[in-house]
Amino acid sequence: MKTPRFLLKTLLVSLFVVSCNSSDELNTQLEASEQVELNLVNKEEIALKFIDLMQNKDFKEVTLDLLKNQKPSVVMSDILEKTSEFVENQESFKSLVKETNTLEKKASQDEAPEKIEIVEVWMNNPKGNLDFSNVLFSFAPKGDEDTWSTIKAFTIDKKEVFLDVNEAPNQPVIVIETDGFETLKREVAYMNKYLREEGVQNTRFNDSNLKTAFSKSAGLETTKLDKIRLNDDEEPWISGAAEVYAVTSGIKDGNNNPEIKVIPMYYLDYDGTDYYPNQVLLFWDDYQYQAANIQLFEKDDNVNYKDLVSAIVNGVFQIIGTVSTQPWVSVLGQVAGAIIQAMPDSWYTNNDDYVDSFYTIEKNKSYTNYYGARGNAKVNLSPYFIASN
Numbered sequence: 001m002k003t004p005r006f007l008l009k010t011l012l013v014s015l016f017v018v019s020c021n022s023s024d025e026l027n028t029q030l031e032a033s034e035q036v037e038l039n040l041v042n043k044e045e046i047a048l049k050f051i052d053l054m055q056n057k058d059f060k061e062v063t064l065d066l067l068k069n070q071k072p073s074v075v076m077s078d079i080l081e082k083t084s085e086f087v088e089n090q091e092s093f094k095s096l097v098k099e100t101n102t103l104e105k106k107a108s109q110d111e112a113p114e115k116i117e118i119v120e121v122w123m124n125n126p127k128g129n130l131d132f133s134n135v136l137f138s139f140a141p142k143g144d145e146d147t148w149s150t151i152k153a154f155t156i157d158k159k160e161v162f163l164d165v166n167e168a169p170n171q172p173v174i175v176i177e178t179d180g181f182e183t184l185k186r187e188v189a190y191m192n193k194y195l196r197e198e199g200v201q202n203t204r205f206n207d208s209n210l211k212t213a214f215s216k217s218a219g220l221e222t223t224k225l226d227k228i229r230l231n232d233d234e235e236p237w238i239s240g241a242a243e244v245y246a247v248t249s250g251i252k253d254g255n256n257n258p259e260i261k262v263i264p265m266y267y268l269d270y271d272g273t274d275y276y277p278n279q280v281l282l283f284w285d286d287y288q289y290q291a292a293n294i295q296l297f298e299k300d301d302n303v304n305y306k307d308l309v310s311a312i313v314n315g316v317f318q319i320i321g322t323v324s325t326q327p328w329v330s331v332l333g334q335v336a337g338a339i340i341q342a343m344p345d346s347w348y349t350n351n352d353d354y355v356d357s358f359y360t361i362e363k364n365k366s367y368t369n370y371y372g373a374r375g376n377a378k379v380n381l382s383p384y385f386i387a388s389n
Helices: 005-012 023-038 043-054 057-068 076-087 091-107 181-197 207-215 305-323 328-341
Strands: 120-124 136-139 151-154 160-163 173-177 219-230 244-251 258-265 279-283 291-298 353-362 367-371 377-387
Touching (some): 043 076, 043 151, 076 120, 120 181, 279 377
Parallel strands (some): 136 173
Antiparallel strands (some): 219 377, 244 258, 244 291
16 A cells, blocks of 8 residues: 655655745756656567467467566567577567567667666466466556556456556566566666766775775675565566566765765566565665765656656755764764655656665664554665675
């Protein structure tokens, strides 16, 4: 169950109040987001072309084998590469190859694109149904998931059917995804690059600086995530496995300047499941003080990640000029509040969902079955020393 955003923001007022510098600034940001919306890939067209290829027996057999082993999805370009000998002369194949290659090339360029979309395919088949004669083909609708009334799908002969939003059908459903696992990987890289450029993330853990980081000490003191479980990953069934990421934050110097990182949690696919990632989340050399925040968000379709990270940076910078003389622990809470406040209601058609927050996690302290402030995530955290070679 989701916490209403107006209630969440009311609770955060005591920590931090963020506002745009002017109405003109907000309008500019909204116009940019609307432009990104206009350029979205047409998932319905891709689904129909994919159905054309599924008419080929060999293509269908190879594709189904790949989808049975999805973790958590299969990149469309990989499917096309492995099946090209069967369908290479079909117009639908040529069109999909061109579109997927263009999107992947765009997502891999040095300059961050306005919108990243990588076409992936996954199959909803929780009951392990082996009868694919009645398989359906679908995709997540546009717009805020709270407004979805039905899910459009197609049969193998392209007849339209409409599925329940909350309950997946008993038959297998092959889903076209453009904002999933692969997209998140690329977005996180660009977001961290932007945070470094804006001066709110250090560069010590770049490949070129890693040896320097270790050479200054006998190793690294960290806190790692040993176990995590979500009560609700904020993801409807048609959106598939959740794309969860952590935003870590702390105070990096005596002037109360913030240090912020975005850390993907690729393994965290479904709610109601225990995961044991052994993942380092906090590097204590990043911070001036021995406490930091960990906040979890779930990425949904149509998010303009550039607007998101820009909002985080702008929101945090608005407090920099007023907190230099405040107690650092108070500023730590304000930074976390600013990050949540930066998740706006109307900049995208399907908001990044707030999962939970772990405030003031202390260095050298273990946490067992520890719930976040929202009570939606439960974790085990432990100190972990990484020795240098």
